[in-house]
Amino acid sequence: MILATGSVFAATPLYFLNHNDLPASGAIATWDGATAIMSYQGADPAAGPTVDVVGGVKWSKNYYTPNVGEPWVPTPGSSWGIWSGYRVAAPASSIPVSGATFVAAAIRGSVQEATPWTSIVDIMYDKLTLGIKNDTGQIVVRRNTSVDTSVGTIAVGQATVLSMTVQTDGSYEVWADGVSMLTGSANGTMTEWDPNRLSFYDEPDWASLPGVGNGNWDQWWAALMVVEPTITMPWDWANLNALPNKDTYWGYTAPVQAFKKFIDVGRNDPDGWTAFNGDIGDVKIFGEALSGADRLAEVAGVTTAMGIPEPGTIVSLLAAFGGLGLAGIRRKKS
Numbered sequence: 293m294i295l296a297t298g299s300v301f302a303a304t305p306l307y308f309l310n311h312n313d314l315p316a317s318g319a320i321a322t323w324d325g326a327t328a329i330m331s332y333q334g335a336d337p338a339a340g341p342t343v344d345v346v347g348g349v350k351w352s353k354n355y356y357t358p359n360v361g362e363p364w365v366p367t368p369g370s371s372w373g374i375w376s377g378y379r380v381a382a383p384a385s386s387i388p389v390s391g392a393t394f395v396a397a398a399i400r401g402s403v404q405e406a407t408p409w410t411s412i413v414d415i416m417y418d419k420l421t422l423g424i425k426n427d428t429g430q431i432v433v434r435r436n437t438s439v440d441t442s443v444g445t446i447a448v449g450q451a452t453v454l455s456m457t458v459q460t461d462g463s464y465e466v467w468a469d470g471v472s473m474l475t476g477s478a479n480g481t482m483t484e485w486d487p488n489r490l491s492f493y494d495e496p497d498w499a500s501l502p503g504v505g506n507g508n509w510d511q512w513w514a515a516l517m518v519v520e521p522t523i524t525m526p527w528d529w530a531n532l533n534a535l536p537n538k539d540t541y542w543g544y545t546a547p548v549q550a551f552k553k554f555i556d557v558g559r560n561d562p563d564g565w566t567a568f569n570g571d572i573g574d575v576k577i578f579g580e581a582l583s584g585a586d587r588l589a590e591v592a593g594v595t596t597a598m599g600i601p602e603p604g605t606i607v608s609l610l611a612a613f614g615g616l617g618l619a620g621i622r623r624k625k626s
Contacts, residue, residue: 303586305576306387307380309557311397311598314350317343323352326378326557331355332564340376341558344571346399346451349599352378354558356404356426356569375567377411377558380577386486391581392458394422395590396557397573397598399451400429407565409439412454413577414560415485417552421560422456422466426569431473436462436480437491442473451571451600455591457581458482469600470591485579487553490545497544516541573598 309324320328320341330340344353354376361370394413409432410423421434429445435458446452446468458464461478498506501515513526520541522531532538551562557575559567574594582590595602 303393303578303580303582303590306579307555307575307577309352309378309380309572309575311350311352311573314343314352316350317345320352323378326380329375329377329379329556329559329561331372331374331376339372339374341378341572346571347599349573349597351397351399351571351573351598352558354401354568354570354572356401356410356559356565356567358405373564375559375564377556377560377567379554379561380557381555382553383485383487383555386484386488387579388484389482389579391460391482392420392456393576393578393580393582393587393590394454394456395574395576395578395587395594396422396454397451397575397594397600398424398446398454398568399571399573400424400446400448401426401568401570402448403427404569409434409566410568411556411560411566412558412568412572413575414554414556414566415577416487416489416555417548417560417562419485419489419552420458420482422454423566423568424454424570431466431468433464433466433474433476435464435476435482438476438479440474440476442466444468444471444473451598453591453595453598453600455587457587459581467591469595470588485555488547491548492543492545494543496542497540500541500544 309326313324314320320343328340330338341352341354344351355374357374359373361367363370363372396412398412404426406427410425411421412423414421418434418437423432424446425432429447431442433440452468454468456464456466460481460483462480462482463478464476465472466474496512498504501512504511504515517523520535554561558572574597576590
């Protein structure tokens with residue numbers, strides 16, 4: 293694990309990517325033990341995150357840059373995309389946690405195409421994820437497979453410190469510069485990060501019928517019709533759902549897929565389309581739900597370290613304008 297060093301706060305993060313440890317300039321191969329995830333296709337397979345100096349402070353410039361044209365041909369004016377990030381850890385066994393807290397500095401980059409979600413901090417794919425969507429600027433959270441998005445948004449070019457506290461029952465709250473942006477009620481538990489955890493699959497139990505290949509729907513329906521006379525045709529959902537022994541054929545629990553085993557920053561491990569487009573500063577990942585005072589102390593420390601202006605005026609404006617999101621405040625002021 294990448295242990296924090298020199299923390300002045302009560303809690304010690306499990307993982308800490310410190311902007312001070314970035315190289316002075318150029319490409320980034322590793323960051324506090326995290327390995328850069330490079331673009332996996334095209335003429336520049338080694339393309340990955342680079343150093344971006346903003347106001348004299350180093351940031352990691354992360355990329356979601358889609359393909360332009362048809363670079364695989366190639367055609368004039370076409371180019372390969374870049375989808376960068378970091379593999380922070382690949383745990384071999386379960387990490388016990390008592391809730392979780394993320395504190396991450398980010399600057400939203402240019403608008404990019406819509407994707408289902410974006411990851412700035414990503415714990416084991418869909419166990420726990422926090423990000424800013426590249427198309428809308430909405431904050432997005434995945435927690436025990438759910439996907440939640442905020443109403444309020446982060447503006448292009450805005451430097452912000454995101455913080456999220458998750459309780460042991462899975463309930464959570466996310467703040468941006470002191471403004472509460474997104475909450476979620478209890479959903480599953482947050483007591484361990486297990487790379488070998490079990491997951492319920494709401495699909496056929498492919499092994500329950502003979503001669504059926506995994507994922508082969510035609511074979512599965514054909515085999516089901518042999519043993520269940522009420523199923524008279526493929527895709528006969530009404531009669532399948534009416535079977536008193538439906539559980540014999542449908543739904544099963546098995547270990548999660550191998551690609552869900554990693555802890556990442558900037559994207560998840562297998563999917564370039566989850567990459568965050570923008571700059572990433574200090575990132576702290578705690579295996580506990582910090583108290584309000586400790587979380588605020590961590591946020592203040594990261595805000596100062598990254599040279600981000602104090603958000604007090606934003607908080608005051610939010611109260612004055614009745615709880616609008618950050619983008620809403622800008623509209624009111626303009």
